[in-house]
Amino acid sequence: MPSVGFGLITAAVLAIAAVGFTLQFAVTNVLNLAFASIMTLAAFVAYWINQTGVSIWIALIASIAAGALISVALNYFVYSPFQRRGSAPITLVIVSLGMALILEFGTSAIVGGISVSYNMSQGSTVKFAGMILTTVQLIIIAISVVVMAGVYALLRYTKLGKAMRATAANRMLARNSGIRASRVIAITWALTGALCGLAGIVFAIDVQSFDPTSTDIFLILILAAVFLGGPGHAYGAMLGALVIGLATEVSAAYIQSDYKYVVAFVILLAMLAVRPTGLLGTRT
């Protein structure tokens, strides 16, 4: 049972990132491979603030803001100009890959090749149903649940959410229906960037020690969760995160732990072979 607890905490962090990533992809049409690098940079922003004596829970707000600002800037200065020129989607993928490297190496150049930790307590250890979690990990799970509920409410009950869904479904038709698609896209970059910043800081809190390269493999896990759930489907990303999180940790408990990612990706491949559109995707 401890591994189920570990899987839940991994899934909680992954879900925040995967939902942000998939919403961004669905609405903006950009498969932003720089997402994980922005997470790291936002985590370092929180670190710098935390080093001045500010509580990490207050620095969390700065991390969210940093994620939003960097994402909006990235779209405004990089992705949008390419999109306006009619660049092919694969071109944008390569551009985003380049941005990921620029951000990672840029962060590395600033902070050096060191691992850092926040000044914070992990809290007491809580044991229940065979699981072992700290109070901080329980807070992370709670944050994740609140974010998932918030995303659900946003998409289902608000005008903005409906406009996002419409823009994702058919941008041209959304425009013709009076939706200001460019504004919706800009807001989406800010919102998903905020989720990216939040994912960055909860990731860093969870792993307890991080460096500029820490999210390298996490990006792969994000992609796995997104594609397992069905690209562009926020609920699918939540489900995908849960499956990937549990699969990696539970498998590590029963087989040699260096195979844990192998197991996760075998599940992904098997799933896509049976259902190419992902768990919640629909054929078009």
Added chain:
Amino acid sequence: MLDSPGRTAPAAGRPHQSRPYWRLRTVSAVAAISLAAALAACSSNSNSSAPGSGSGATLTFADVAPFSGVDAALGPIYLVSCTGATNAINKAGGILGHKVACTTADTRGEPADAVPAVGNLFSTAKNLELVIGCTSDEAASVVPVINSHHTVMFCMTGQSEFDHVHFQYFYRLVPPDLAESYAMTVIAQNLGYKKIALAFGNDIGSQTFVQPAIAAIAKAGLKLVANETLDLHATTFRSEAQKIVAAHPDAIMTEALGSADPTLLAEIKQLNGGKMIPIIGTSAAISPAFYSACAKAVGAADFAKNFHADNLVTATSGPAYNAFTQSLLAIKGKTSGQIGNFSTYFSAPGAVHLYDGMNLAALAMVAAKSTDVAKWLPWIATIGDGAPGAVTVYSFAQGVAALKKGEKIRYEGPGGPTVFDAFHDSPGIFQIDTYSAKGAVVVSGNITAAQLRAVQP
């Protein structure tokens, strides 16, 4: 829910420029870049490491090591040593009138990145006389390349293949990894630990410790209760930590650099009811970056109380130590990547032994009265091992002064005396290091050759 965006049309924007216009710009840009690259290549090739650099030209020592990636902490340590050593050499008048400067080549700790980085180094560095660094991450792929360029290297790799494969220009002042595995086992014995867990990174440099450690643990009559391989790119190690805690080891032998060990140790502490399990690290753990990351992850006092590492015996006082520390203190804060308690560099193997390597190379050039590698190469062993009647010198400046008087010299730096074997290895002897809660390295004991032999399978 949101639909897949694949069907959406591109956003409308300003009209596209006509294709010929963009093609022309692209072709022009590519041509300009190609021309610039060609000119750069020509200019650098004409100045690259030709034998016997011209009078007064600055010589280059290159730090070939990871500056990014999971082992990114290693390169900056070597750079501190390089900058300190070259600064002291320059203050003493340089090598035969040549100033010396350091350059870097970032291998990212990956052979695939290391080979082009070294290729680029040889095509751009001017008067490249010496390479330092070459860790186990990349040594197997770059040592043959550096050797083929007839460039002397002092490497930090502990890979055992270099114990019996001869490379003319390869030198090593650190022990093979298997000897470190034996040393860690001796530390476990000395401290009375019976049940041992292994937790090593999945990189080449860390995995070379595993099999020798397993064999030594068995020979020593200790019990191996867990053996976890840590994917250095993984984000957490909770499952690995849980397996280790469940095995109830008395101590954990580990080397997993980057954020892997700090994360693992924090998770072990969490799963072990807030109590750390004693750790035995390799000499790579004697570095400011490692201490800083682990101390922050598990608490400085807890880490200091529960940590031991093997390390080669290094001087902690005396003329060699004083010259070494003065050289490093002179460049404190002047190289990138310096962190933590600066005094940790005085014991960090990468700082100590590479400093000695650079001084040996520099003195060899002075003794040979040439920067032509063919002429100064044989002098490395002569000055390191010492010829009969040689006077012992403890710094580059002392060595130059003695050579000017016509004396034979033997260099003995902070890493102690050298004895090169046929494969240019000078492995040294071990001590046991711990940290104070403030990150200063404390020597807590020594390991004798007899103790090492006793656990050697």
